[in-house]
Each structure stands twice: as structure tokens, then as C-alpha cells.
Amino acid sequence: MKALDTAKETDTMTTRVPSARRRTSALMLLAAAALLALTGCKSGDVVSYDLPAKSARYTFETENDGVSTVWQYTSAEATKDDAPEQNPCAGEMTGSSQAACRPEPLIFLRYDFGLALDNTAKAGAEHEITVTGYYQERLSELPEVTSLKTETTFDGGRTWRPATTKETGKNTFTTTVANPRRDKAPEGVGLRISATDSQGNTVKQTIPTAYTLR
Template sequence: MTTRVPSARRRRGTLMLCAAATMLTLAGCKSGDLVSYDLPAKSSRYTFETKTDDSKTVWEYTSAGATKTDAPKQSPCMGDVLGTNKAACRPEPLIFLRYDLGLALDNTVKAGEQHEIIVTGYYQPRLTEPPRVTSLKAETTFDGGRTWHPAATRATGKNTFTTTVGNPRRDQAAQGVGLRISATDSQGNTVRQTIPTAYTLR
């Protein structure tokens, strides 16, 4: 399971993103989906939220002004492509999460055992100097998100963390196992992603 990257750019106070962006199944921005939001030119703190089905992601990040060097010729700003705006732009420093759930071929995990999940934070490729993900907290739910339980997590590589989930018996998690991941990077940007059902038990 991999989170895809919504198009998020700052253009002289403008954030460009896919209005239909999702955390888990984004196939890309189609024409008509790309919209812009006017932001103050001064560096400020913002919140960006997306939701698809029951999965929800909330980012909090600081957006700084862009310069011409933030838009290399091989990856131009949308305004350059359309010929509507020549101002500088750059991706926003949003933390995205990639999961290795360790699923079997039937997309399930064995019940009643300890199970490891690998979560990796990453950024949009055009971000000139991406921060470093410094901490990650994981929680699990066995009742569709009504109650949450902390899960042990340890750093296992650059921007990579391993979470150990104590799977209950199958009848104790009839709706499957859900995850809530919260991460912070070296610039104070954060993300919280909630997936009420990440996998089911066998």
C-alpha cells in the first residue's frame, strides 16, 4: 500500500493541488481537477486535509516563498506550461507515507501474533532540500476506529520506522486492523494519517 503524491506547489502565495487528491488511490490529476488557492506571500503555517472513503490525512506545514531556482526546466511550473503565470513555484513540504504491511497473497495477516509493519516518510521529488522525518507514532484499532491503542515503533533507517502490532484473535477484530500514523520532520511539519481498516486477519 503506497500513498501517492498530490500536486502541491506554492506560487508567489499560491498553493496548487488536486482537488480530488486521495491518500491511497490517487491516480493523478486530471484536467479540471487542478485548482489554486491564494496564500499570503509571507511564510506561514497551514493545514491541508484530504479524505477518501474512511481514510483521512491531515498535514500541518510551514510554507515559504518560492524562487526561480525551485522550478527547474525539466519540471516547470503549471503556469509556465499553460502560459498563464511566470511566477516561481515549488512543491509544499508535505510528508507522505509509504507502507509495507507484510500481507499474504490474499491481503491478510495471521491473527493472534505479533506483526511488523514498515512505514517510510517521503517528499515530492522536486522539493530542493527535503527535511528528515524525525519521529513517528503508531496506533492501532480493532473496532473500526472507535478505540485506539499505542503500538511500539522504532527507527530502522532514513525516514523509515518499524511498527509492531499485536494482532488479536480474528473474532476480536471482525472489521480488521486499522492504523493511525503521526509523523514529524526536522522542520516541524507533521502528518497524521488514519486508516480505520488497513488489513484483515485470517
Template structure:
């Protein structure tokens, strides 16, 4: 099993293992996980582990600069390598472990906020945000992101309200946010996205300030 980093949104920095049962004998990490070291994680934060043979549900959480991401997914012990030649297992690179490895089926999110040159959005108007779901590169067929729900907050997360969203392409969705007056969201507009794929895996990402208003 291996975990990588979301280079597009930089929401994944250090790994926090949610359950002691996941801390079994070490397997291997993908080479992509080495980027976590470059982002400031300590060596102890990089964890590799062997999963039981029977598939089970897991939860994985990260938080960086206030952006919180929670993945819920099902996984089991890898029986064969499922990685690309561009992202080999670390064990293959250093010769320390030849066990089978693969990325976990984590849904990552990439955003196009449609910002102006000053990184703001016009207040009092409807505004579209495009969200694309994607996965770490692997050889087998990937799941498909089948649904996306969006919520917005104008008061720093005290209250959330649904925002309509629709599929506009493969793993691609557009959500429409009705921006309030600038004085009604002085700190900016927050966004919470929950995406689900064809295998039942989910990701919930909360961005306290997605953009500010002008």
C-alpha cells in the same frame, strides 16, 4: 506553490482548500498535479494560490475511500522556482504563468504491510509494518522525518491504542502491531500514523482497514 498526488498510497485525490485566505491570485501547479484530473477530480477541485511573503501555518486535508490524511505545515510565498526538470510548473508548459513555484513541504507515507499472498496477516501474533516518509521531488534540500507514532484499532475506530515504533533507516520506521484473535477484529486492523519532520511539519494518516486477519 503546488500540490501533487501520492501515487504510492493513492490517498490524495481532490484538493479541499481549508481557508479562504489561501484562495488568492492563482500561481501555478506542478505538472504532477495534473494526475489529480485523471483520478476523477473536477476542474474546480484543482487550486493554485499565492501565499503571503511571511511564513504562516497551514492545514491541508484529503479523504479518499475512507483514508483521511491531514497535513500541518508552514509555508510562504515562493521567491524562486524549486522544482525538478521532470516536474516543471504547469505555467511553464502552457505559457500561462511564469511566476515562481514549488511543492509544499508535505510528508507522504509509503507502507509495507508485509501481507501474505491472500492479503491477510496471521491473527494472534506480533506483526511488523514498515512506514517510509517522502516528499515531492524538488531541487533544494528536503526535511528529514524525525519521528513517527502509530496507533491501531480493532473495532473500526471506536478505540485506538498505541503501537511501538522505531527508526530503522532514513525516513523509515517500523511499528509492531500485536494482532488480536480474528473474532476480536472481524473487520480487520486499522492504523493511524502521525509523522513529524525536522521543520516541524506533520502528517496524520488514518487507514480504517490496513489489513484483515486470518
């Protein structure tokens, strides 16, 4: 008599445990979403995109509260991850892509306008402004800002004139603006900053009114 086979094939349910990097990414995504909500931004403001394998020159333009920024940089398809663990790429945070990725070499500008408590500068006097270039963090060595030029306007952008600028530290430059009399700049002082780095990437940022005079 043949024994009855009571063995049954059972499907094994496997729960995938996310890696530490993925768990960190998920937490950062939640934090980023909360920050975007607090600042009034939408999830569509987080941008990622694919590039062709061949290196090419790209232009990226933005405008925010009247401040316009134009970047020109050289880039190509990422062949290996170049994003630090604490700042992963958008595709990895959302789980939509595991392709190699990296931050683009965009030069960002940070300003110390050296203004009074009422955000004004003294009219008819020289005024120093410190400008520092920086980048998104990446694993590979970052380029350095090698030159920076400043132009000023006292008539709302109709005319521009150069201002004296000197390098005062790594990626840091000091601009000296000869502020006119207050009646010569009723709309305040506008700035146009142009910077170039060691890889030939550039940024041009125009601030229609950086500060007003007292």
C-alpha cells in the same frame, strides 16, 4: 522628377520557439492529462495557489476512499523556482503563470504491510509494517522525517492504542502490531500514523481498515 518610393513597410511575423523546459512541460502536461483521464480524475484535481509573503502555518486536509490525511506545515510566497525541470509547476505547464514556484513540504507516507497474497495477516501474532516518509522532488534540500507514531484500532476506530515503532533507516520506520484474535477484530486492523520532520511539518493519516486477519 521625384522618384516613386516603392518600398513598403512589412510586418515581420515572429514565431516564438519554446524553451526546452517549456517543451518538456508541455509534454508532461499531455502525459499528466492522459493519466488523470485513465484514473478518472479531472483537470481540476491539479491544484496550485498563491501564498502571502509572510511565513505562516497552514493546514491541508484530504479524504480518499475513507483514508483521511491532515498536513500541517509552514510556508510562504515562493521567491525563486524550486521545482525540478522534470516536474515543473502547474502554472508553467499550462502557460498560465511564470511566477516563482515550489512544491509544498508535505510529508507523504508509503506502506509495506507485509501481507499474504490474500491481503491478510495472521491473527494472534505480532506483525511488522514498514512506513516510509517522502516528499515531492525539489531543487533545495528536503527535510527529514524525525519521528513517527503509530496507533491501532480493532473496533472500527472507536478506541485506539499505541503500537511500538522504531526508526530503521532514513525516513523509514517499522511498527510492530500485536494482532488480536480474529473475533476481536472482525472489521480488521485500522491504523493512525503521525509523523513529524526536521522543519516541524507534520502529517496524520488514518486508515480505517489497513488489513484483515486470517
